[in-house]
Amino acid sequence: MVPQVGKKRIFFGLSFLSILALSIAIWGLWFLVFPRLKQIHYLLPLLVALGLGLFVCVVVGGLILLFFSAITERDFLFPHGKKQITVRVLFPIVTWLGSILGISKERIRNSFVEVNNSLVRATKGRILVKRILLLLPHCLQNYDCPYRVTSTFANCQRCGKCPIGSLIELAEEFKADLAIATGGTLARKVVKEKKPSVIVAVACERDMVSGIQETYPIPVFGILNERPNGPCFNTSVDLKKVEGALRLLRRNDEDGNNY
């Protein structure tokens, strides 16, 4: 497989830079406390240096494994937990560093979603695909549609004026649960109730990143919506991408369904 860096380079570039900054800060701290440690015991500076060095090596090693998993989309993350570094630890640091360097939050979020999806592809062999949830934002529905689809999508007449009808058909074809949420609170409630083993989500960059973070450790394959009419109004999505994500995940279907 040809390594795919693309949009992921922003996230990884900032991640390696964050770790470099962290290492310099740790070295500075150690340098400051060195005389005090030596006073306590002559071996203490060496022990503290070894401990801190080990910590930095573990973090750098974890990031290198994430990097190779994301660009080759092969599973180098054998034990659990390394993805947690990306989701919980690295993303806030990277966003903070990016804002200092003048990189827009949207570009960083976009890059993060790309990295996240590559990690889902890389680890797909370990994902138990019992229940897939296709989670959609309400803004995909045509604004003038008189049918209420958030309470039950069976109300949709599949008239073709918005992507909702086609997405319902995809959910049926791939035996996925479907939910259309009007906001983050409702989306969280749906996830709690349906208890999916994996989620295919459509959302804007901001909602997608917070959704990936909040639903962790449930894997989320994120597909960013298209906003030709501005945010939150008559948005759209590439149906081929949604179908591709469902097909990819269903390949691991433990019931042996063939899609």
Ligand code: SF4
């Ligand atoms: S496909 Fe038609 S009926 Fe269904 S939500 Fe969209 S506009 Fe309404």
